[in-house]
Amino acid sequence: MDSSAAVKMAHAEGDSVLVARTRRRDQDAFAQIYDRYSRLVYSIALRVTRNASAAEDVLHDVFLQLWQAPERFDAARGNLPAWMAVIARNRAIDRLRQQKRTVDPDETILMSPTDMGSEVERTSTLAKIGGLLQTMPEAQRRAMEMAFFDGKTHAEIAASMNEPLGTVKTRIRSALTAIRKALQG
């Protein structure tokens, strides 16, 4: 095992061990998870809500949910930061819409080909996706942002961009396909 693989394994085990300890009501383990991922959750919540106070509430709610129901995260099948990122986005969108979402992916287990729990792996992967987003066609990037961060429906995006529904669907799907390729590459 080379050194990067060793670091990867140590950190990956760290997340799953911390979640397991959190299930046993270990406050110290929970605090470590907070220190590791609160910045991520807050950043996403702030990007969605564009309101610091609302983002703080989302941050609080997301971590309180993790404390109250840590069993919803299956460390064997998913990675914690990606799981928390999606939950943060959904909670923030809920807040924007001021209602319970009809689809609640909070309870969906995430599977990823990439170990985002490793700091080394995460930095490398995010750099790749960041580069991809910079080179992505403007209309495709914008459609993805409106769907993910603004919580708009495909009909709203189509109306806003003055494009057919089918085009919007294809743009979003293509963006996600490119991201998946970057994750796998």
Added chain:
Amino acid sequence: MTSETKSHEVRPDDLTLYALGALEGNELAQIGKHVGTCASCRAEMQRINADLGAYAMAAAPESAPPGRVRQRLMAAIAREVPRSSGRRGWSFAFRFGLAVLLLVALALEWKSGRAWREENARLKHELWQEQAESAQAKAIAETIMAPDAMKLTLVAANAKPQPTAHIYCSQQKGRVFLMANNLAPLGPGKMYELWLLPKQGAPVPAGMFQSGADWNAHMLHSGLPSGMEPKGFAITIEPAQGSLKPSTQPILMGTTS
């Protein structure tokens, strides 16, 4: 419904939009219904959510949260952790302080006549009452949470043990606490889901839980919608990722009336 949906296939475009919550109306209902019964679509949903998680991490400008959120959060979870017998928190400090004040008041009372004595007697009685109630609550909590605690439900002699659940719900706090007995552990991919049955409208998810090897379960769920008066609660068996609405018949149900 499209022919693709009928043939057990959903277009990847639609599945992506479904994961994003970007579908509406019939499309949302149709895709949701299909995903609820299609393992391959659920697996693809998981992959899409992983892709979305990676996208979120890369696309959101990084910002640091204020320290007060951490303080508020840790204080909130500390309130939920059962206290060990060796720890004395604010409650003890408060009562100790109150007792000191009471003693001072009693000393003053000696000089201040009957009215003071009566008032202090009343305060003393209230303090004793509060201490007695606190001691009782503590004893109950310690008994329930003890590692060797046994949970038994007494039924008519010779009757087969039946699943039971006790629900404690506070609309004001938006919380519900469940304690269940005689619930069989579920296999992989399945979980019990509690539903709030409102006086008007469709059932609202109120938390998911598993039953332990001892066939007992407990769950605290926060975030119940405000202003939704429950008519009752029900428990169903659902896929582990949850359902938009109950997909099976309730195994337990009760009303508030």
